[in-house]
Amino acid sequence: MKAVLQVALLHRVRSSRGIELIRHRHAVASAALDSLRDKAAPSLIESHISLEEGNFFHVDLSCSTIIYVNSLALANETLLRLAEKLSNELPRGALVATLKALESPGLAHESSVYLQMTFGSVPTRVLLYIRTGRSRATLLRKLKARALCSLGRAPA
Numbered sequence: 001m002k003a004v005l006q007v008a009l010l011h012r013v014r015s016s017r018g019i020e021l022i023r024h025r026h027a028v029a030s031a032a033l034d035s036l037r038d039k040a041a042p043s044l045i046e047s048h049i050s051l052e053e054g055n056f057f058h059v060d061l062s063c064s065t066i067i068y069v070n071s072l073a074l075a076n077e078t079l080l081r082l083a084e085k086l087s088n089e090l091p092r093g094a095l096v097a098t099l100k101a102l103e104s105p106g107l108a109h110e111s112s113v114y115l116q117m118t119f120g121s122v123p124t125r126v127l128l129y130i131r132t133g134r135s136r137a138t139l140l141r142k143l144k145a146r147a148l149c150s151l152g153r154a155p156a
């Protein structure tokens with residue numbers, strides 16, 4: 001939740017969205033956001049930030065340009081599926097930051113940075129990937145999705 005909020009408060013983004021699978025964790029994050037609503041820029045929180053309880057495999061990411069995956073606890077099989085999804089859905093040039101490596105031909109490892117997290121006593125490596133080229137069929141799908149994004153509509 002912190003990252004979702006921080007991005008919206010510090011940068012000019014159209015929206016900042018967090019997705020969490022476990023109901024209890026989502027509820028804790030939502031309660032924290034609610035308690036901030038009256039203190040920190042309520043209209044910005046209202047219009048730019050969403051916290052959703054759900055499975056990221058069921059979420060359309062084709063309008064997303066920067067993704068952060070807190071992936072330390074994800075199983076290898078999940079990471080593979082996620083890399084595939086990001087590779088298929090994200091627009092070209094999108095940036096993916098992840099704590100564990102993602103293997104897909106559509107994601108190019110750009111660099112790594114070491115950041116101090118709220119957990120751990122030493123900085124953690126964050127891997128940065130760029131969504132690279134794609135097939136012609138995917139390109140056409142993306143162009144359609146981008147047109148819908150610019151109209152403020154989610155792709156079907």
Ligand SMILES: C[S@@+](CC[C@H](N)C(=O)[O-])C[C@H]1O[C@@H](n2cnc3c(N)ncnc32)[C@H](O)[C@@H]1O
Pocket residue numbers: 001019020021022025054055056057070071072073
């Ligand atoms: C390291 S914890 C991060 C907790 C918290 N969401 C945060 O970012 O600070 C990783 C989280 O990923 C969530 N997760 C695992 N698989 C997921 C999925 N398919 N969709 C959404 N969240 C998932 C887990 O429930 C877990 O809470």
